[in-house]
Amino acid sequence: MPAPIGPQSRPLAPQQTRELPPPPPASAPKAAPAAPAMTLDAFQPKQLLPNPLELLTELKSGLKTKLFLKTPPGAPVEPVLRNSEGARNPLAYDAVLDQFSVAVSPRYEIKADQKTHCNTYVWDATKAMGCELPIAYDPATGEPGKVNGKAKVGEPIWAKPAVETNANGQVDWLRKHGPSRGWRKISPEEAQARANAGHPTVLAWKNPDPSQSGHVAMVRPDRAGPYDAKNGPLIAQAGKTNFEHGYAHPKLTGIANKGEIEYWTHD
Secondary structure, three states: OOOOOOOOOOOOOOOOOOOOOOOOOOOOOOOOOOOOOEEOOOOOOOOOOOOHHHHHHHHHHOOHHHHHOOOOOOOOOOOOEEOOOOOOOHHHHHHHHHOOOOOOOHHHOOOOOOOOOHHHHHHHHHHHOOOOOOOEEOOOOOOEOOEOOOOOOOOOOEOOOOEEOOHHHHHHHHHHHOHHHOEEEEOHHHHHHHHHOOOOEEEEEOOOOOOOOOEEEEEOOOOOOOOOOOOOOEEEEOOOOOEEEEEOOHHHHOOOOOOOEEEEEEO
16 A cells, blocks of 8 residues: 555644743642543634644553553544534644544554454544444434443444444445434535535445445545645545545545545534
């Protein structure tokens, strides 16, 4: 698999500073520790958002690493950063994606079984954005699966009737259940524009060979310039190659002329 096609680095938001409050009196009680989860609210020009590089350093050096960098692919995780409908912006979108550290996280590595984990990564990212593209769901209703807390070792973790699926199953979910849950199909150019505005957007491809898995990836904001139809949208993915930034070019995705590449977006 060739190296990812795309920018080697992306410009970060200018360094922001804030005025520190005066130190509390010596007799003041210590403040309670902050909650581990953080919601990125509607963007304000002076709002301080996490620097992705600082965030990754924190994730890799602290307890949070154990929460999702080392969690098995089929198990749910609780992300540190979340974002929801009505509070979209590209900085929040980038921060949510970057926390998963897809290029280096053991959660998305190809192990001895040679399975790739594109479906897990997109599940993680969309769930953190409040528009879950489930990895397990009820085939009849499309309802995302719930963990069976009584499952024994070696048994499926999902309570019936939910079944775990691959990327092909996620594409099926988008087509059958996505529109009723806020997802809509758009063009590649619209996909990049939507991601640039901070709206969750995915690349989805169903493999024509039902014995082989398809592919899903996250379209992400691109600040490199106007949309380039030759290279396609900028994406982050887990797969045969895991990367944070690379264009959805046939040489990178490996899915040209093998069925339609679809793009779906959510508000």
